[in-house]
Amino acid sequence: MSDESGEKIGWTTLLKPQWLPLLAVLLGGVLLHSMNVMMLATVLPSIVEEVGGAALMSWPTTAFLASSIVAATCTGRLTARFGARRAFAVGALVFGAGALLCALAPSMGFVVAGRFVQGFGGGVLSAMAYVLVGNAFPEPLWPRVGSLLSGTWSISILVGPLVGGTFATWGNWRGSFYAVTAAAVILAIVALQALPRARGDRGGATRRLPVGRVALICAAIAVMSAAGIAGTLAAKAGLFAVAVGALVAMLALDRRSESPLFPSDAFSLASVTGVALWFALLVSLAYSPLSIFVPIFLQSLHGFDPLVAGYIVAGASLGWTVAAVAVAGLPVRWSDRMMVAGPLAMSAGLLGVGLFMTAQPVAVLPPLIVLTGLGIGVCWVFGVQGIMAGAKPGERDLASGSVATVQQTGFALGAAASGIVANIAGLSGGLTTGSIASAAFWVPISFVVVAMVAAVMGGRLVWLSRRIA
Numbered sequence: 069m070s071d072e073s074g075e076k077i078g079w080t081t082l083l084k085p086q087w088l089p090l091l092a093v094l095l096g097g098v099l100l101h102s103m104n105v106m107m108l109a110t111v112l113p114s115i116v117e118e119v120g121g122a123a124l125m126s127w128p129t130t131a132f133l134a135s136s137i138v139a140a141t142c143t144g145r146l147t148a149r150f151g152a153r154r155a156f157a158v159g160a161l162v163f164g165a166g167a168l169l170c171a172l173a174p175s176m177g178f179v180v181a182g183r184f185v186q187g188f189g190g191g192v193l194s195a196m197a198y199v200l201v202g203n204a205f206p207e208p209l210w211p212r213v214g215s216l217l218s219g220t221w222s223i224s225i226l227v228g229p230l231v232g233g234t235f236a237t238w239g240n241w242r243g244s245f246y247a248v249t250a251a252a253v254i255l256a257i258v259a260l261q262a263l264p265r266a267r268g269d270r271g272g273a274t275r276r277l278p279v280g281r282v283a284l285i286c287a288a289i290a291v292m293s294a295a296g297i298a299g300t301l302a303a304k305a306g307l308f309a310v311a312v313g314a315l316v317a318m319l320a321l322d323r324r325s326e327s328p329l330f331p332s333d334a335f336s337l338a339s340v341t342g343v344a345l346w347f348a349l350l351v352s353l354a355y356s357p358l359s360i361f362v363p364i365f366l367q368s369l370h371g372f373d374p375l376v377a378g379y380i381v382a383g384a385s386l387g388w389t390v391a392a393v394a395v396a397g398l399p400v401r402w403s404d405r406m407m408v409a410g411p412l413a414m415s416a417g418l419l420g421v422g423l424f425m426t427a428q429p430v431a432v433l434p435p436l437i438v439l440t441g442l443g444i445g446v447c448w449v450f451g452v453q454g455i456m457a458g459a460k461p462g463e464r465d466l467a468s469g470s471v472a473t474v475q476q477t478g479f480a481l482g483a484a485a486s487g488i489v490a491n492i493a494g495l496s497g498g499l500t501t502g503s504i505a506s507a508a509f510w511v512p513i514s515f516v517v518v519a520m521v522a523a524v525m526g527g528r529l530v531w532l533s534r535r536i537a
Contacts, residue, residue: 087205087209089258089261089262090200090204090205090262090263090264091213091216092258092262093156093255093259093262093263094197094201094213094217095197095216095217095220096251096255096258097156097159097160097193097194097196097197097255097259098193098194098197098220098221099220099227100160100163100190100193100248100251100252100255101163101190101191101193101194102194102220102221102224102228103224103227103228103231104132104186104190104248105129105132105224105228105359106224106225106227106228106229106232106359106378106381106382106385107228107231107232107244107248108128108129108132108183108232109228109229109232109359109360109362109378109381110228110229110232110233110236110363110374110375110377110381111232111233111235111236111241111244111374112128112360112363112364113236113363113364113367113368113377114236114239114241114374115179115241116176116364116499117499118241119173119174119175119176120175120176121176121177121179122495122496122498122499123296123297123487123491123495123496124177124180124296124297124487125360125364125487125490125495126293126361126483126484126486126487126490127176127180127183127293127487128176128179128180128183129183129356129359129360129479129480129483130289130290130292130293130480130483130484130487131180131181131183131184131187132183132184132186132187132190133187133289133477133479133483134184134187134285134286134289134290134480135183135184135185135187135188135191136187136188136190136191136194136476137191137282137285137286137473137476137477137480138187138188138191138282138286139159139187139188139189139190139191139192140191140195140473140476141277141278141282141329142192142277143155143191143192143195143199144199145277146192147196147199152196152199152200152203152204152263152264153259153263153264154260155192155196156192156193156196156200156259156263157256157257157259157260157263158192158256159189159190159191159192159193159196160189160193160252160253160255160256160259161189161252161253161256162185162186162188162192163185163186163189163192163193163248163252164189164248164249164250164251164252164253164256165185165249166182166183166184166185166186166187166188166189167182167186167245167246167248167252168182168245168246169181169182169185170182170183170186170242170245171242171243171245171249172242182245189252197217198217200263200264201213203264204263204264221385221389222385222386222389225382225385225389226382228378228382229375229378229379229381229382230375230378231247231248232244232374232378233373233374233375233376233377233378233379234375235247236373236374236375237373237374278322278325278327278329281318281321281322281325281329282329284314284315284317284318284321285314285315285318285473285477287311287314288312288314288315288318288481289311289477289480289481289484291307291310291311291314292307292308292481292484292485292488293483293484293487294307295307295308295311295484295488296484296487296488296490296491296496297491297496301492304488304492311481311484319334319335322334328466329469329470329473330345330466330470330473331459331463331466331467332460332463333460334470337528338532339458340457340458340529340532340533340536341454341455341458341459341460341467342458343454343525343528343529343532344451344452344454344455344458344529345455345470345474346525347407347447347454347522347525347526347529348448348451348452348455348471348474348475348478349474349477349478349481350411350478350518350519350521350522350525351410351411351414351444351447351448351451351478351519351522352474352475352476352477352478352479352482353479353481353482353485353515353518354411354414354418354444354482354515354518354522355384355414355440355441355444355479355482356478356480356481356482356483356486357482357483357486357511357512357515358381358384358421358437358440358441358512359381359384359385360486360487361486361507361508361511362377362380362381362421362425362437362512363377363381364499364504365425365507365508366380366381366430366433368499368501368504369425369426369501369504369505370430380433380434380437381437383434383437383438383441384437384438384440384441385441386438386441387437387438387439387440387441387442388441388442388444388445388448389445390442390445391441391442391443391444391445391446392445392446392448392449394445394446395445395446395449395450396449403450403453404450404533404534406446406447407447407450407451407526407527407529407530408523408526408527409443409446409447410443410444410445410446410447410448410523410526411443411447411520411522411523411526412443412520412523413439413440413442413443413446414439414440414443414444414522415443415516415519415520415523416436416439417436417437417438417439417441417442417443418440418512418513418515418516418519419512419513420432420436421433421436421437421440421512422508422509422510422511422512422513422516423509423513424436425508425509425512426505426508426509443519447526451526451529452471454529454533455467455468455470455471456468457533458532458533458536482515482518485514485515486511486514486515489507489510489511490507490510490511493506493507493509493510493511494506494507495507
């Protein structure tokens with residue numbers, strides 16, 4: 069779209085009455101989706117204390133992320149078939165239904181199921197927000213609206229722990245999910261009034277969905293999660309191998325598909341885009357355990373209340389955001405260094421968290437958690453840039469679209485893998501002081517290796533980029 073009036077476009081343009089309801093709905097949808105990551109991290113220890121399921125602590129996160137991946141592949145089809153307004157409203161209602169299932173859950177299994185439902189609704193909300201930016205706003209406003217949507221993820225760092233921590237501190241973790249349910253219903257009602265009827269490209273309604281390949285990604289995540297509760301070490305190793313095999317099979321199918329999810333050189337060690345995808349996957353995987361297990365470590369080992377523990381862990385997300393803004397304008401020579409320095413900073417942060425989680429004074433932990441977030445923040449944008457810049461002719465859009473899938477897959481696999489480590493360390497036997505202390509050491513320490521491999525991939529990415537240039 070273009071600005072037909074010819075007037076100068078600025079931030080004040082978004083404050084016009086014609087844009088405010090639409091903007092509020094879009095920002096509300098992204099906030100509702102993003103805040104639930106930190107909200108769950110804050111209330112998860114209270115959930116385990118009431119309904120049990122310590123061995124399944126990573127499953128609510130993996131279920132949420134796996135379902136979000138499925139939703140991302142369906143959004144274009146939903147928009148083309150039902151229109152943006154109804155698709156967004158249905159996404160909000162599905163999200164609310166998942167939250168309600170969590171609120172009523174008598175066991176951890178029901179919480180996992182509720183999070184899976186939430187993940188699909190949240191994935192639709194997040195993806196639809198960006199679809200509607202292009203459909204409903206003039207083109208000169210797209211960058212400003214996009215920056216507001218991105219900034220909403222930063223606001224969720226504050227809102228998520230506040231909602232979850234407040235209810236958990238009151239001894240009513242279920243209330244946080246009831247509140248989310250109510251917010252989702254209100255969002256759906258407002259969306260039906262404020263959003264346009266616009267439909268997407270009708271070709272999206274007939275284009276085949278990559279059901280088999282998405283199913284293999286979700287199967288890999290599910291199998292790796294199941295490995296966490298397998299009875300023997302041999303069974304865990306076998307299930308882990310099956311998960312890796314499912315991902316390899318998915319890539320093989322994708323390279324032969326007429327509508328691929330990934331670039332043709334995805335995860336190749338000989339191309340810039342391939343190495344950059346490895347880099348994005350590894351740093352996402354290394355970052356993921358913080359929000360799942362660190363809150364329960366802080367609450368159980370140091371007596372923090374849920375609200376304080378949630379905000380300490382949110383420091384990693386804040387560090388990511390601050391670092392990403394700070395390095396955005398760095399010259400090439402510095403951005404190249406960040407590709408190695410970022411994962412090394414993550415390694416140092418995770419190592420410190422593992423070594424000092426059970427130690428005193430506890431004041432050393434927040435800076436280490438923030439350091440981990442700073443590490444991924446200073447390198448993430450350059451990794452994404454490598455994915456897009458190194459794409460083969462005609463594959464740049466495909467490469468760009470693969471970023472979110474790789475990131476969410478990395479988070480989900482990291483959550484599943486951290487569950488395996490935690491259960492091997494003794495957490496499957498219950499939340500005893502000894503098992504928590506053991507897991508508090510081994511979970512972050514295990515992912516130091518992942519971050520170090522990411523640093524190696526960062527170095528190779530820099531070398532390949534300079535060679536091509």
